[in-house]
Amino acid sequence: MPIMAAPRHRPAAMIRVLSNVLTPAELQAVRELLPQVRFGDGRVTNPDSTVKQNLQAPQEDPANARIAQIARDAFMRHADLRIYAQPKQMARTTVVRYEPGMTYGWHVDEALFPSNPPLRSDLSCTLFLNPPQEYDGGELTIELGAQLLTYKLEPGSAILYPSTTIHRVSPVTRGVRLAAITWLQSWIADGARRELMVQLDEARAIAAAQPGGPDLRMQVLLESLRTNLFRMWADT
Numbered sequence: 001m002p003i004m005a006a007p008r009h010r011p012a013a014m015i016r017v018l019s020n021v022l023t024p025a026e027l028q029a030v031r032e033l034l035p036q037v038r039f040g041d042g043r044v045t046n047p048d049s050t051v052k053q054n055l056q057a058p059q060e061d062p063a064n065a066r067i068a069q070i071a072r073d074a075f076m077r078h079a080d081l082r083i084y085a086q087p088k089q090m091a092r093t094t095v096v097r098y099e100p101g102m103t104y105g106w107h108v109d110e111a112l113f114p115s116n117p118p119l120r121s122d123l124s125c126t127l128f129l130n131p132p133q134e135y136d137g138g139e140l141t142i143e144l145g146a147q148l149l150t151y152k153l154e155p156g157s158a159i160l161y162p163s164t165t166i167h168r169v170s171p172v173t174r175g176v177r178l179a180a181i182t183w184l185q186s187w188i189a190d191g192a193r194r195e196l197m198v199q200l201d202e203a204r205a206i207a208a209a210q211p212g213g214p215d216l217r218m219q220v221l222l223e224s225l226r227t228n229l230f231r232m233w234a235d236t
């Protein structure tokens with residue numbers, strides 16, 4: 001459970017918990033693959049970082065690749081992710097491991113990730129892979145104005161947050177923290193515009209659930225707004 005999360009109707013700059021991204025069977029498969037991952041120094045992808053002290057799977061690691069495929073399929077069918085992220089492109093997930101003393105201090109994620117074409121990180125995502133009881137510390141904390149939002153989720157659930165935010169993983173003091181991290185490029189670069197699309201989606205759902213059936217004119221107007229705003233804002 002999030003220690004502190006935005007109330008349902010007060011979207012906090014698109015920071016969202018995605019519950020049950022992995023099914024129990026997928027989580028089990030991932031947990032069986034995790035011991036096969038050959039972790040290396042996390043600085044390999046951020047050689048200049050002075051705050052990154054963790055382990056991560058090399059991209060070519062076979063167990064990491066299999067976990068990435070399971071995670072990708074799970075993310076892409078997750079209805080909330082589709083609504084909140086409007087994903088155009090998703091980076092391959094990377095499994096990360098934090099042992100006692102490891103941490104990733106305050107930082108902001110890279111703007112572009114190597115891929116063809118390069119992936120602009122609009123949203124960052126952490127999928128938790130082991131139970132919070134297995135480790136102390138290791139919370140993901142995200143700055144939101146003067147507030148700090150802290151997350152330590154159940155395995156199989158994920159947190160989706162804007163890549164523009166300053167965030168950190170606090171030091172692990174006991175046990176091991178395992179997670180899979182990824183980045184998404186959205187069809188809609190601007191988070192405020194994405195948030196309006198989320199509200200339109202909610203309005204459509206409310207209109208569709210009216211007793212006696214939806215008002216057909218309202219339905220077509222909401223559909224027109226959604227489609228035409230998407231046409232106006234989508235990167236192609």
Ligand SMILES: O=C(O)CCC(=O)C(=O)O
Pocket residue numbers: 096104109126140167168169179181
């Ligand atoms: O492990 C996490 O939850 C996120 C780590 C992070 O911020 C990063 O790898 O950029």
Ligand SMILES: [Fe+2]
Pocket residue numbers: 107108109124167
């Ligand atoms: Fe980060």
